[in-house]
Amino acid sequence: MPTDIESFSAHPSDVPTSLQIIPRDQHPISRKGISANALRVLYRLREGGHEAYLVGGAVRDLLVGGHPKDFDVATSATPEEVKHLFRNCRLIGRRFRLAHVVFGREIIEVATFRANIDDGSGDRELHEGGRLLRDNVYGSIEDDAVRRDFTANALYYTVDDFSVRDYVGGFEDVRNRVLRLIGDPEQRYREDPVRMLRAVRLAAKLDFRIDPASADPIARLGGLLAEAAPARLFEECLKMFLSGHAVASFEGLERHGLLATLFPESAAALASNRSGALRRMLMEGLRGTDVRVAADEPVSPAFLFALLLWPAYCRALMALQAQGVHAPEAQRRAADRVTLHQLTTIALPRRFSLPMQEIWLLQTRFTQRQRKRVVRTIAHPRFRAAFDFLVLRQAASDEHAEDIAFWQAAQHDPDNALAMQESIDEAGEQEPRKRRRRRRSTGAASPAG
Numbered sequence: 512m513p514t515d516i517e518s519f520s521a522h523p524s525d526v527p528t529s530l531q532i533i534p535r536d537q538h539p540i541s542r543k544g545i546s547a548n549a550l551r552v553l554y555r556l557r558e559g560g561h562e563a564y565l566v567g568g569a570v571r572d573l574l575v576g577g578h579p580k581d582f583d584v585a586t587s588a589t590p591e592e593v594k595h596l597f598r599n600c601r602l603i604g605r606r607f608r609l610a611h612v613v614f615g616r617e618i619i620e621v622a623t624f625r626a627n628i629d630d631g632s633g634d635r636e637l638h639e640g641g642r643l644l645r646d647n648v649y650g651s652i653e654d655d656a657v658r659r660d661f662t663a664n665a666l667y668y669t670v671d672d673f674s675v676r677d678y679v680g681g682f683e684d685v686r687n688r689v690l691r692l693i694g695d696p697e698q699r700y701r702e703d704p705v706r707m708l709r710a711v712r713l714a715a716k717l718d719f720r721i722d723p724a725s726a727d728p729i730a731r732l733g734g735l736l737a738e739a740a741p742a743r744l745f746e747e748c749l750k751m752f753l754s755g756h757a758v759a760s761f762e763g764l765e766r767h768g769l770l771a772t773l774f775p776e777s778a779a780a781l782a783s784n785r786s787g788a789l790r791r792m793l794m795e796g797l798r799g800t801d802v803r804v805a806a807d808e809p810v811s812p813a814f815l816f817a818l819l820l821w822p823a824y825c826r827a828l829m830a831l832q833a834q835g836v837h838a839p840e841a842q843r844r845a846a847d848r849v850t851l852h853q854l855t856t857i858a859l860p861r862r863f864s865l866p867m868q869e870i871w872l873l874q875t876r877f878t879q880r881q882r883k884r885v886v887r888t889i890a891h892p893r894f895r896a897a898f899d900f901l902v903l904r905q906a907a908s909d910e911h912a913e914d915i916a917f918w919q920a921a922q923h924d925p926d927n928a929l930a931m932q933e934s935i936d937e938a939g940e941q942e943p944r945k946r947r948r949r950r951r952s953t954g955a956a957s958p959a960g
């Protein structure tokens with residue numbers, strides 16, 4: 512068992528802390544799992560006479576046997592002192608300064624211990640709703656621990672004696688695979704609503720459960736997420752869906768009622784799609800994304816958002832068509848409308864929203880077989896992504912087998928595919944199959960697939 516060093520001490524933020532030191536022989540973290548550059552930073556700071564710890568997600572991930580992507584360091588040194596010790600150091604951030612120590616492509620982020628207290632200097636400001644706007648006061652390691660979000664994220668590893676320091680019971684929580692907010696959950700969510708998303712994301716990533724006291728307020732407070740900075744929500748979405756845990760994250764969002772806040776129009780479309788085809792397609796796409804990440808294959812935000820907003824797009828398209836707007840115009844307007852609405856919560860940059868729309872708009876082209884159009888469709892820079900998207904739609908509705916077979920062949924040998932198509936068409940001139948395809952060509956985005 513970890514050794515109890517200090518008993519509970521009164522704390523400015525009202526969170527009781529008690530230091531437990533978990534010695535090297537009682538935890539699995541070894542220097543082999545830590546980036547050589549992060550170790551370099553830790554040793555150097557220590558030689559400079561400062562306290563320095565590996566902290567946050569890296570310690571948590573190492574404890575559960577994971578391989579952290581980035582390594583954050585917390586230190587008693589001020590940013591200027593850090594800069595003094597490292598030639599390859601940049602200071603970033605205007606009010607709260609952070610040091611980035613740069614080793615080629617790896618950046619070790621070094622943050623001075625900071626506190627979550629109001630010392631009257633005006634360096635910390637709260638929004639009326641309790642939202643934290645600035646957080647700029649240096650503090651002790653204990654202060655630094657309690658201003659973090661989850662106990663599992665507040666563990667400090669030191670190369671002094673390779674022990675882990677735990678002020679908030681995080682070691683025990685990691686062992687029990689529990690995510691628990693530090694302090695009063697409602698207050699912590701009000702300070703920063705993105706923590707609700709982090710709870711869902713980290714639970715999905717780590718296969719942890721969210722402690723009921725931390726999970727319960729989410730249903731009630733989820734709406735606050737709509738006020739979070741859209742750029743931050745975009746970043747969180749990428750972490751949530753492009754790190755190999757998209758399916759679990761999506762299910763977590765649904766379970767905690769956050770889907771409707773993040774993607775209101777898609778959530779509404781999914782809820783009213785009685786056949787469940789839209790959800791099937793979405794889940795199939797997310798599963799595919801997870802498989803690609805696991806295989807180290809590239810994944811694209813444009814494709815991801817095409818998937819996440821497809822239900823919204825289908826719904827908008829049907830509404831426009833019901834108003835009598837003709838297909839090509841309706842498609843363009845639906846794509847623009849959905850993108851514009853979504854931007855109010857999630858800042859999807861244009862370099863992703865444009866290809867996302869192209870993936871949608873290309874779907875109708877897959878029903879068109881005129882030679883010139885076929886050649887143009889295949890040459891489109893988004894052809895491959897749009898074709899993969901079509902394959903997903905097939906997984907949900909089984910309506911696109913013919914199109915898939917044609918385009919599969921056409922991308923390798925368009926002339927041969929067209930010749931085959933022509934002979935099929937001639938043979939079946941009167942068959943209903945062909946007429947059905949013609950009718951369908953205007954409704955390529957029907958929610959059925």
Ligand code: ATP
Binds near residue numbers: 567583703
């Ligand atoms: P990931 O595996 O996604 O990197 P992480 O926990 O490392 O997860 P980061 O965004 O890298 O997430 O944050 C690093 C650390 O900073 C966290 O472990 C936590 O201690 C602290 N932190 C991050 N976001 C918040 C927040 N919104 N509120 C309080 N502390 C936070």
Ligand code: MG
Binds near residue numbers: 567568569581
């Ligand atoms: Mg991290």
